[in-house]
Amino acid sequence: MRLAICPGSFDPVTNGHLDVIQRAARLFDRVVVLVAVNMGKHGMFTVDERCEMLRRATTHLPNVEVAAYNGLLADYARERQAAAIVKGLRAMSDFEYEFQMALTNRKLNSEVETVFLTTSTEYMYLSSSLVKEVARLGGDVSEFVPACVVNDILNKTERTEKNDR
Ligand code: PNS
Numbered sequence: 001m002r003l004a005i006c007p008g009s010f011d012p013v014t015n016g017h018l019d020v021i022q023r024a025a026r027l028f029d030r031v032v033v034l035v036a037v038n039m040g041k042h043g044m045f046t047v048d049e050r051c052e053m054l055r056r057a058t059t060h061l062p063n064v065e066v067a068a069y070n071g072l073l074a075d076y077a078r079e080r081q082a083a084a085i086v087k088g089l090r091a092m093s094d095f096e097y098e099f100q101m102a103l104t105n106r107k108l109n110s111e112v113e114t115v116f117l118t119t120s121t122e123y124m125y126l127s128s129s130l131v132k133e134v135a136r137l138g139g140d141v142s143e144f145v146p147a148c149v150v151n152d153i154l155n156k157t158e159r160t161e162k163n164d165r
Helices: 015-027 047-057 073-079 092-108 128-136 147-164
Strands: 003-008 030-036 064-069 084-089 113-118
Touching: 003 015, 003 073, 015 030, 015 084, 015 113, 030 047, 030 073, 047 064, 047 147, 073 092, 084 092, 092 113, 128 147
Parallel strands: 003 030, 003 084, 030 064, 084 113
Antiparallel strands: none
16 A cells, blocks of 8 residues: 655645645555644644644545644654655745755655655645735635635634734
């Protein structure tokens, strides 16, 4: 059984993430979508909220599970005996950071390969940060994220704004 991990912050999941998860689910027997810690980012959603949104967005994919981990991705990959870490690559701007992480993960766990899927062109521009900014400034995010998470973003943005006042 070939298991792949799709790791990320998923704060929140976007249509671009879902595209990569769906394509990974066609390539591997089982896919774990892993909400992992990115020390450089401060999240809008809690880890539990991100997992819950991902679970709803992936219910149509029977070989996909959602999990969270607050340690090293390389250790999680070893624990699960994963064959691959699958990441989406959007543009050159992603490349340096992703390349650095892939090489570090290989040093930490030589058993796991990092596989890059080029993002579908319609999602080239999309990021969770942009979705959050559009939502905070009152824009419509329904084109950018799965329909089942739009209300979570609206509710969270309203609550954040109320707390900010
Ligand atoms: O969606 P992101 O924020 O680009 O995802 C980055 C993420 C969470 C995959 C990365 O920060 C990560 O792997 N975190 C887990 C901790 C870890 O292993 N850090 C060393 C990475 S080489």
